[in-house]
Amino acid sequence: MLRLDETFHNPVKHLLQNQKKVLGAWLQIASPFAAEIFAKAGVDALMIDMEHGPNDILSLIDQMRALGRFDGVPLVRVPWNDMVVIKRILDAGAYGVLVPYVNSKEEAESAVAACKYPTIGVWGVAPSPRAPGWNMNSMNYMLRANEEILVMTAVETMEAVNNIEEIVQVDGLDGIFIGPMDLATSMGYFCDPSAEEVRAAIEKVETAVLKSGKFLASVANGMDAAKKKFDQGYSLVIPFADGGMLGAAARKNVEQFQRMFPER
Numbered sequence: 418m419l420r421l422d423e424t425f426h427n428p429v430k431h432l433l434q435n436q437k438k439v440l441g442a443w444l445q446i447a448s449p450f451a452a453e454i455f456a457k458a459g460v461d462a463l464m465i466d467m468e469h470g471p472n473d474i475l476s477l478i479d480q481m482r483a484l485g486r487f488d489g490v491p492l493v494r495v496p497w498n499d500m501v502v503i504k505r506i507l508d509a510g511a512y513g514v515l516v517p518y519v520n521s522k523e524e525a526e527s528a529v530a531a532c533k534y535p536t537i538g539v540w541g542v543a544p545s546p547r548a549p550g551w552n553m554n555s556m557n558y559m560l561r562a563n564e565e566i567l568v569m570t571a572v573e574t575m576e577a578v579n580n581i582e583e584i585v586q587v588d589g590l591d592g593i594f595i596g597p598m599d600l601a602t603s604m605g606y607f608c609d610p611s612a613e614e615v616r617a618a619i620e621k622v623e624t625a626v627l628k629s630g631k632f633l634a635s636v637a638n639g640m641d642a643a644k645k646k647f648d649q650g651y652s653l654v655i656p657f658a659d660g661g662m663l664g665a666a667a668r669k670n671v672e673q674f675q676r677m678f679p680e681r
Contacts, residue, residue: 418485418510418547421554425561427512429462429490429653433567433592433632438647441492441634443658445470449483451659456487464655467506468494468517474505478547481510492567498524500531500539507532508546513567515594515634520576522583529589532568534559537589567591569634573599578618585629592632592653595622623649 419425432439441462442455447470455463465472465480472480481491493506494515503514516528530538540562544555548562569592572578578600585593597610597619606612610619626633627650634653637643643656 419550419554419558421550423554423557425558425565427490427565427567428488429492430513430565430567430591432461433652436632436652439653440643441653441655443470443655443661444480445658446660446663447472447476447480448659449476449479451663452480453483453487455659456484456489460489462492462653462655463489464515465491465493465511468496474509477506477511478509498528498531498570500527503528503531504540507540507562507566508543508548510548512565513569513591515569515571517571517596518573518599519570519584520574521580522587525570525584525587525590528570529568529587532566533563533589537563569594569632571596571599572622574603575600575618578622581622581625585625585631590631592634593622593626594634594653595619597635 429439439461441464442460443464443466444452444455445466452463463484465477467477477493484491490512491510492513492515493511494517495503495506498516498519506514514532519525519528531540532538534540534542544552544559549555549558568590570590571594572581573596577584598608600618601610601612601615602608604615604618606615609615623633632652633650635646635651637646637654637656639656643654646654
């Protein structure tokens with residue numbers, strides 16, 4: 418939430434517009450403590466997951482409050498391309514959204530419209546929610562929201578791949594997120610984005626997005642894989658998650674214990 422004398426500014430969106438590299442992390446365990454830890458560590462974009470994570474609107478707000486003292490920007494993977502759900506998430510204070518399963522130009526236009534006040538979009542105007550500051554200095558937020566809210570949509574099917582040239586022409590759409598696991602599985606290669614046909618589809622999307630001037634985003638399996646994606650032209654990469662890192666650390670310690678005391 419903005420301070421009384423503050424004007425809404427989304428530093429991650431401006432970094433991406435200037436083709437800078439942005440490090441992201443998933444927040445999937447609905448924990449404000451995890452959000453605070455990742456933000457204090459210096460992660461640029463904290464992607465609170467409302468599609469695959471157990472988050473509701475109140476746990477979302479708790480995590481955004483935890484981010485408030487730090488520079489990390491709260492983004493949200495919304496559960497669906499639904500204007501009512503997106504409106505509530507933006508009113509709660511998200512700086513941007515990742516909209517899953519967007520397969521056509523028309524669906525991308527709907528996603529953008531849900532994130533813009535009229536006359537550009539259909540996001541209802543209300544100065545009273547958390548994002549505009551509970552009707553205190555609300556215009557400092559509302560007059561900037563159409564410019565500052567970040568909108569990206571996910572490519573997760575061959576339909577989206579085939580329509581990518583049209584999707585990237587949508588005004589107000591800032592970037593494209595490639596979901597390699599979903600894309601591979603939808604193509605018949607269960608959780609195998611290394612399959613040749615899947616790689617070709619991903620390359621088609623990469624070429625179209627980079628040519629369009631919009632930013633390219635995806636996941637990566639660790640920082641070495643993230644560097645390869647950044648070197649390919651990706652601007653936003655998410656190489657780790659709160660639950661995954663906690664699980665990996667726990668498993669590492671358990672395995673070390675088992676090696677130390679094989680017979681206990």
